[in-house]
Amino acid sequence: MNPDKTIDLRGVSCPVNFVKTKLALEYLEEGQVLEVILDPGEPIINVPRSIREEGHLVLNIINNGDLCKLFIKKT
């Protein structure tokens, strides 16, 4: 998956990681894909849920213990 933008939010706690994801999406064009690197645990559970509530499309969640990534398509 080729993202248009990647942000690394490891070390950023909830809900600031969601706000930063949301801000990054606001400045993308519709249809573009954002890759977000998150910490395991709460962040990889909470951020996709909140992003879906915003109406964006969560394309993929990679949750391999240490490596947590989220791919979001702006709608």
Add this chain to the structure above:
Amino acid sequence: MDFSDLQIERYSRNMILKEVGGKGQERLLNGRVLIIGAGGLGSPCALYLAAAGVGTIGIVDSDKVDLSNLQRQIIHFTKDIGKKKVISAKEKIEALNPDIRVNVHPLRMTSENIRETIKDYHFVVDGTDNFASKFLINDACYFEKKPFSHGGILRFYGQTITYVPGTTCLRCLFPAPPPLDQVPTCSQAGVLGVVAGILGTIQAAEAIKYLLGAGSLLVDRIQYIDIFDMNFQLIKVKRNDDCPLCGKHPKITELKDEVEILCDLRGGN
């Protein structure tokens, strides 16, 4: 706009709202609101606008802080007694949120200076305590095509309506102030501090929504609040063709102070 990490954290609860987001926050930070009166209504209004990140806040007041103000004017503290209200308010706003620029106008608004003062702001909040000022603000905002929030409180009661050009103005509802001896002021009749808190906070909400361009403003509707029986009433109102200011045949064609207008209106009848 690039927000700093501190700004993202400070405004996170705003930005999380779908209706605000980063773009809305940017609008607030670029927003300019003038609060006329740093008293009961102006205090909560200024604090909430500052907390929300409204970037430029103007404060108009010619008074100094008095001990009897502190029961409701929560932006002023006991140590501020004797200090100019605009300075006391500016200090609190800056302590709350260093992002905010505060313009102080240590003046009493008159027909001579009000248009010049409101010109540079996006939205005006009426936090005054007398009818002459309220009608002056209404008339000045009409002539300058400036949106504003009217607010008035007494005892346990309050009323508020928002004006944007083309909607019901204060004079559509009340063509002229009541006779001086008919309505007591807060200093004569008393007022519960929380009434000012609730009403001033509604006014802050209106200013914020106007800047965001989101939600429904309190236009063509007047909100009455009764804190004694805890009853809120929303009444639909309409523009008045006979309004002396914005009606079909306006009698008020230039900005004047209320005493002069009363004489003119009576002379004309």
